[in-house]
Amino acid sequence: MSDFILYEQDGPVVTLTLNAPAKRNAIGSRDECEEVVAACRRIERDDSVRCVIVTGADPAFCAGGDLKSMRDRSGMMSGQGPASMRENYRRGIQMIPLALYDLNLPTIAAINGPAIGAGLDLALMCDMRIASDKALFAESFIRVGIVPGDGGAWLLPRVVGMSVACEMSFTGDPLTPEQGLKVGLVSQVVPHAELLPAARALAARVAKNPPQMLRMTKRLLREGQHTRLDTLLEMSAAFQAIAHETADHKEAVDAMLNKRAPNFTGE
Numbered sequence: 001m002s003d004f005i006l007y008e009q010d011g012p013v014v015t016l017t018l019n020a021p022a023k024r025n026a027i028g029s030r031d032e033c034e035e036v037v038a039a040c041r042r043i044e045r046d047d048s049v050r051c052v053i054v055t056g057a058d059p060a061f062c063a064g065g066d067l068k069s070m071r072d073r074s075g076m077m078s079g080q081g082p083a084s085m086r087e088n089y090r091r092g093i094q095m096i097p098l099a100l101y102d103l104n105l106p107t108i109a110a111i112n113g114p115a116i117g118a119g120l121d122l123a124l125m126c127d128m129r130i131a132s133d134k135a136l137f138a139e140s141f142i143r144v145g146i147v148p149g150d151g152g153a154w155l156l157p158r159v160v161g162m163s164v165a166c167e168m169s170f171t172g173d174p175l176t177p178e179q180g181l182k183v184g185l186v187s188q189v190v191p192h193a194e195l196l197p198a199a200r201a202l203a204a205r206v207a208k209n210p211p212q213m214l215r216m217t218k219r220l221l222r223e224g225q226h227t228r229l230d231t232l233l234e235m236s237a238a239f240q241a242i243a244h245e246t247a248d249h250k251e252a253v254d255a256m257l258n259k260r261a262p263n264f265t266g267e
Helices: 030-044 067-072 081-091 095-100 118-124 152-160 162-171 177-182 192-207 211-223 229-244 247-257
Strands: 005-010 013-018 051-056 107-111 114-116 128-132 136-138 188-190
Touching: 005 030, 013 030, 013 192, 030 095, 051 118, 051 192, 095 118, 107 118, 107 192, 114 118, 118 136, 118 152, 128 177, 128 192, 136 177, 152 162, 177 188, 188 192, 211 229, 211 247
Parallel strands: 013 051, 051 107, 107 128, 114 136, 128 188
Antiparallel strands: 005 013
């Protein structure tokens, strides 16, 4: 392993930092993809985690794919022929959206710098996005003669709408932080020095809530993007039946009625 991902936990909040600043945190090898996936699996197994922040080591959030690997046909780009390249994607970069987007906990992308190509898609895999005033966003696959290979064509329209997604994808033109805020790509733009404090403050607001209800709410929001209303209502009724029987639900009601701060245990 290359220590591409730094895994830090502070109470119920885990921060994952892409840690290859010399190459602007570009993702160029299967090992790097596997580190991201392994971090997500570690989080899934840890009931103490209630929220996750994903960020990059300055100066970039993630520059996307490694252009040198593309040029040299090395790392994830190695092998001969279309069949080999298809498997490189399936066993490499495409493992990340399957792990991160489907993570059963609320996630926040703290976008500290340029998020380009696969780097933008990485941010889109998160539930919430906060940007530094040094951020930049580009769905730039077209600029290097390829197509979105890691789920961007599915993720981007769901965040910014089809028209903006098409404009970004067909031109490859970047958006500034202010433009990203305007189209709903991010919910906040803050001064660079305030980015992680802002992300941690949002994570704290999330993490103070009952952990099992956070997980079930996340699942309902995810399923609601592609299922029928009647199916989602059935799932909601089942989840609600579970929620009503938890100690955390009873604690929440008692705390609200008695005007005190609740203490949630995940029970």
